[in-house]
Amino acid sequence: MALDHAPALRQTIDARTYAEPDALLTELKAQADLSPEDRAKITADAAGLVRDIRGTSAPGMMEVFLAEYGLSTEEGVALMCLAEALLRVPDAETIDALIEDKIAPSDWGRHMGHSTSSLVNASTWALMLTGRVLDDDQPGPVRHLRAAIKRLGEPVIRTAVSRAMREMGRQFVLGEDIQAAMKRARGMEKKGFTYSYDMLGEAARTEADAKRYHLSYSRAISAIADACTHDDIRKNPGISVKLSALHPRYELAQEEAVMRDLVPRLRALALLAKSAGMGLNIDAEEADRLALSLEVIDTVMGEPALAGWDGFGVVVQAYGPRAGVVIDTLYEMAQRHDRRIMARLVKGAYWDTEIKRAQVEGIDGFPVFTRKAATDVSYIANARKLLGMTDRIYPQFATHNAHTVAAVLHMADDPEAYEFQRLHGMGETLHDIVMQKHGTRCRIYAPVGAHRDLLAYLVRRLLENGANSSFVNQIVDEDVPPEVVAADPFDQLHDSVPSIPKGPEVFQPQRANARGFDLAHTPTLAAIEEARAHFAEATWEAAPLLAGEAAPEAAETVANPTGGASPGTVRPASKADVATALDTAAPWDAPLNTRRDTLLRAADMLEDRYGEIFAILAREAGKGLPDCVAELREAVDFLRYYAGQATNEPPAGIFTCISPWNFPLAIFCGQVTAALAAGNAVLAKPAEQTPLIAQLAVKVLHEAGVPRAALQLLPGGGEVGAALTGDARVNGVAFTGSTATALRIRANMAEHCAPGTPLIAETGGLNAMIVDSTALPEQAVQAIVESAFQSAGQRCSAVRCLYVQEDIAEDLITMLKGAMQALRMGDPWHLSTDVGPVIDDAARQTIVDHVEAARAEGRLIAELEAPEGGTFVGPAILKVDGISDMQREIFGPVLHVATFKSHELDDVIDAINATGYGLTFGLHTRIDDRVQHVSERIEAGNIYVNRNQIGAIVGSQPFGGEGLSGTGPKAGGPNYLPRFAAPDHQEASGTWDNAQQSLPALPAHLPTVLETQSMPGPTGESNRLSTLPRPALLCMGPGAETAAAQAKAVRALGGVAVEATGPIDPEALTTGPAYGGVLWWGDEETARQIDKALAAREGAIIPLLRGKPDTARVRAERHVCVDTTASGGNAQLLGMMA
Structure with missing residues (x-):
């Protein structure tokens, strides 16, 4: 790394990433070295500048x-x-x-x-x-x-x-191309301004993008060279370069590829700029790219062919706590390489993005100051630092703020030793005045680019300067006194402002958020590596963990899907073990507070064992590090959320929990801890492929204080699951897995368990995403790639069918193919791996056969080549006419793409609903009315707008589907835990005394929203949970009076009920209407006949209710998550901080 040459600087940069601002501000105030008299003079000078600005000609259009x-x-x-x-x-x-x-x-x-x-x-x-x-x-x-x-x-x-x-x-944009911009620049150049041209555009998403941007920069440098007529490079125009435009994967995880591919591109541009006699500035980007940027900068700065060139420039963002040490690092580089460089000091352009990322990731701190005054103080202190380094650094102070300008003028001695900078279209009057009065230089930062690219830039400017408190906003408002416009930020540090919750605080006071791991923070990565290293070759053993004695069984090897060494062995539970578990199971009858404290203790213990957990998840389940982090955090969130939701309601009794291999810790913990929080005894069967992580989780829960009789582990295959769901002593089943398996469990329960025993099933989905022509292609493609290919597509929420409006389809699919090609496949242990293996060879073969069939039909759009060994499958994109072409879910990294005409949107929605599945759905559009319309019509449990459709957050985005995708209630939501309580069994108050009746018709199901609540979550997101009536529940009595009581109970909760008018043959229910549920409060023999008839149906699972329904029985839950920052930034957060 670049900073290996200066370990103390490296250590300080790392330590300051999330530094507490108070201590740092004390240091910055000392660094600024301004006495009260100095500050008073600066404020007075600044107020004078404000009066001068207001007294001159009309302010600029942007202001x-x-x-x-x-x-x-x-x-x-x-x-x-x-x-x-x-x-x-x-x-x-x-x-x-x-x-x-x-x-x-x-x-x-x-x-x-x-x-x-x-x-x-x-x-x-x-x-x-x-x-x-x-x-x-x-x-x-x-x-x-x-x-x-x-x-x-x-x-x-x-x-x-x-x-x-x-x-x-x-x-606000100088020209659509460099020639037009340079022509338009001549007017300001005559007034003494120089220019730095910025080529507009989003970060590269594909290798083709990166090459195109590189060519655009090269051509611009060649064009600008004609205007570089001065020997003094400071008087010539320059260019600004975004490193993220030169590589499609400009991120720390891809450091090796970035250094290999991006450094030569930047070196070539720097050599061109040197030969032209002009400056080239590296733009600052998001905080998680800083370490990588410094590595690239150091490598290129040290290029021998650049010796004698004083034009290499770097942008430093004052809102970052690391700004000062970054400047120290640049100075150290310049000394080591014997260079003179330029440093442009800016306030910072990604403030709202940094706040949101830190909250989403659960990080304890922010990589930026959260107060505008703190950023202003940082700017002044670091301006002082730069002015003391002019032997190696030419400072460039980019600001439109009169106070900041006055501070620089006060601290600087030689106007030749630095320059001011402003944006094209902004701050013209201020800098005109300063140039005339003080003989300073000023360079205009001028965006150049096509109309479609300029708008992202415009929106950033609106967001940065549109808040009521911004200098640009206040300068034209004559009602704001000059002394207020030019207020001293050192004084403002003492003002009270709204505090922004840090990552751990986002869900307070309800619970602490799970610990975050910043995978772009070098010390965090080092800590993870050290913690994991002990388990890189370790082996574990899974076996039944019972309250009684387990029968000895032969151990079987647990496979490693990468093809590497096995992570351990498993001894499956025998029939005798299942019998022992059922005989010894005892509900957890500890006091409520004891249960809560125990689960909270277990959450902390899981967090402490992150190294071992990440190792098992990588080696047993093939999970990459970002997925390991997300999985642990979700498991911890479930423990804390359900601990907080627990009540003193009597438990159901014994609950069987059957979890899947794709979330072998998170979903396992979610089911188990919900049942435990309610006071049940739990029989936990993990997926056959992933018993080792389940063994660890159960041991942690036992160590935390959960009694053995309350939680028993029974690893094994389908026969163990069948035994655990086919016993009269089982009072409930929680299952996550395929729809087909859920239907088999339902039938087994109807045969053997008490009629009406609850089944909470979360099953698969044919999940769709719609992208219309208003969507930003780069944003949509990022969301599509994450939704389709992250976790090798092995998420029940993953997008399976993408609908793209045909007007943009060609360009978007080209970009999508390029973004897919930029993915890295390989060992999930390595941070650079994007796509790991699928779970086993059977899964791999199913996916390969599906792709091969599409290839034979000429429908293969693109695919990645899979590595040798293991059970890897290359991501693939296939063409379909629509979702109706898909007969079943392909559980892997395969995306099916269809196109639609703009007027066909409702037809597409109808086709998606017609599949019968309803788990997740994604929509990319900028039309709010369309968001409303589609959200009301689409039948899916979780709807995501202008973001990816994976990664639901506990308590913020309760997760679960409807129809073929599950029974509800949503996991991680307010209605989940009540399903684990003892049902409210009712006795009939009458009988039917008339002849058998036919089944009543299902009334028209109108999805009217009954209630909507805002859910907590990070800034920049809207999370709303709504309930609406399920299809009508059939009230079978027995007897008219009982049927009426049942209907009344359903309607009291906002549901729809149909009342039987006489006895109904249970057999009729096997093919009758798809009711939302059936209520029967009569004899057990009839109840079992009804239960078996319902279990024999094809399609969505229909429950039998032998008592009063809970809310989630009569209402479906739908959650809508909207990324409110998609149009360019977080207006709400910026407005609030104003």
């Missing part, structure tokens, strides 16, 4: 626009969303829908005539008229007239709004 449409207005947010998407949408129908969605609901009239700019007023007038035309919520003839105008006017509106967006872009 005016932000003042009028800031983040505090709905219109500002709507405009931001519209600007982000409009110009990339190719089809008229979707453009019209997008414009109507963003403009019609807003109150543009409020802004009419407010602005000092005629252009902003003209835009407001046009938007107000458009909004009035598009608003359908008007009565009578006015509405019909509007409809006519709207129909005739759509092309006109479309053109006008597109022009407005382009004009907005033109204000």
Whole structure:
């Protein structure tokens, strides 16, 4: 690593990643070295600058626009969303829908005539008229007239709004190509400004993207070279380069590939820039890329052919606690390589992203300051540091803030030793004044690029500067006194501001969040490696853990799906072991607080054993490190969540828990701890392929204090599962696995268990995702790749069928193929591995056969070659006409792709619903009305918008499906634990005395939302859990009075009931309507006949209820998770912090 040359700096960078801000700010205040008198003078000078700015000509368009449409207005947010998407949408129908969605609901009239700019007023007038035309919520003839105008006017509106967006872009982007930008730059160059050109675009998603960006940078450098006429490189224009644009996998996990492929590309650009006599700046990116960036920078800076060139530049973000030590590191590099370099100091561009990532990952701290004043103080302190390093570093201070400018002017002696920088379209008046008064230099950072690329840049600027507290926003507001605009940030540190919960605090006060592991933080990776290393070649033994004596059985080898050494052996449970377990099982009758404390203790113990757990998951289940982290965190979350949900309700008795191999710790712990939290005795059967991790979990629970009689482990195959679900003493079963196995368990229970014994089944799905033409392709592709191929596609939530609007299909599928090609397959132990093996050879063969059949039919779009050995399967993309082509779920890294026309959206939804499955669904769109419409129509338990559709979070995104995908209630949700309590058995108050009746018809099922609650979660996400009626429950009495009581109980919970009017032949239920459930409070013999008839049905599992229903019996649960930052950033968080 670059910092191996300076271990003390390396250690400080690592230590400061998540440093506590208070101690650091004390250090920064000392580093700034400003007395109270200095600070008072700076504030007075800054207030004077504000007065000068207000006293000159009209402020710039960007300042005016932000003042009028800031983040505090709905219109500002709507405009931001519209600007982000409009110009990339190719089809008229979707453009019209997008414009109507963003403009019609807003109150543009409020802004009419407010602005000092005629252009902003003209835009407001046009938007107000458009909004009035598009608003359908008007009565009578006015509405019909509007409809006519709207129909005739759509092309006109479309053109006008597109022009407005382009004009907005033109204000803030210098040109669509480098030649146009340089031509337009001449005016400002005559006024003494120089330029740094920034080529717009998202990070590369594919190798083709990276090569295209590299060529674009090379051509730009060649074009700019003609304008490099000065011997002094500081007076020539320069270029800014994003490292993430030069490599599709610019992340620490892919360090080896990055150093191999990206370094030569950057070196070539630097050599071109040197020969042109210009500067080349490396843009700063997200905090998790900093260590890798420094490695790349050090390697290229040390290139001998670059000796004598003073133009190599690096951007440093002041909002990061590491900013100062990064500057020290750059200075050390410059000394070691004998270079003079440039350093551009900026406030920072990814603040909201960093906050969200830290919360999502559960990290105890933030890699950025959470207060604007702290960032401002950091900026001033680090400006002081840079001004003391001018023997090696040419400081470039990028700011539009008068106070920051005044501070730099106060601290600096020689105006030749540094320069200011500003964004094109912003801060012009401020820097004009400063250049004239103080003889400083100023460089304009100027974006260059096509209209479709400029909007992401525009949205970032809106977000950074649109908050009410921002300098840019306040400068044009004459009501804000100059002294307030130019307030001293050192004083503001003492002001109270809303605190942002850290990762561990996101779910407080209900529970602590599971411990996070930052896999881009070198010390964290080192700690994981040290903890895992002890278990790299260890072996474990799984065997029945019973309250009585286990029968001796021969041990079997546990396979390692990578083809490596076996992680251990398992002794399967025998029939005698099952009998012993059932004989000795005893509900956990400890006091509620004891149960809670025990489960919380077990959660802590699991976290402490992370090294061993990660090792077993990699070697037994083939899981990569990110999946291991997520699995442990989910298991811990389940323990803490259910401990908090536990009540004193009497338990069901004995619960059998059968868990799958794809989440062998998380789902295993989820089922077991829910049953234990309710006070049951648990008989746990892990998947045949993954007994070792289950053995560890059960031992931890026993060590934490769960009695042996309350939790027994019975590893084994299907025969063990059959014995554990076919005994009258079993009072409930929790199962996660295939739909076919769930139906076999249901039939076994109907035959042997008491009628109505609850089965909680979470089964598979034919999960779909729809991407319309408003979606950002780079974002959608990232979500598709994660949803289809992470965990080798072995998630029940994984997307199986992708529908892409045909207007964007060709480009999106090309990008998707490229992104898939950039995935790395191999040993999941290595951090660089994206796709590991599938679980066993049977799974591998099923997937291979499916792909081969598609290849033979000419439907194979792309595939990756699988490594030799083990049970690896290369990810594949197959063409289908639609989801109806898929007869079953292929549980692996295979994505089926179909296209649709924009007007066919409802047909696609109907086709998805027609499969009968309803687990997860993904939607990528920028049209809010479409999100609402699709969410209301799609029949899926978990709906994800503008993000991937995997990785549900306990207590935030309760997980579970409907129809063929499960019975409910949702795991990790408020209705799950009650199902483990003793059912409220009822006795009939009458009998039927008339002849047998036919089954009543199922009433039309109208999915009316009964209740919606917001769930806790990280910033930048909306998580809402709704309930709606299940299909009608059949109330069979016996007797009219009992049937009426049953119907009343169902309706009291918001459900739909149909009452029998006489006795019904149980056999009729095998083929009758698909009721949501059947209530029978009569004799046990009839109950068993009903249960067997229901179990014999094909399709969704229909329960028999022998008592009053709970909420989840009559209501289906649906969860919608929306990434609210998808349109460019977190307006809500930035607005709140203002």
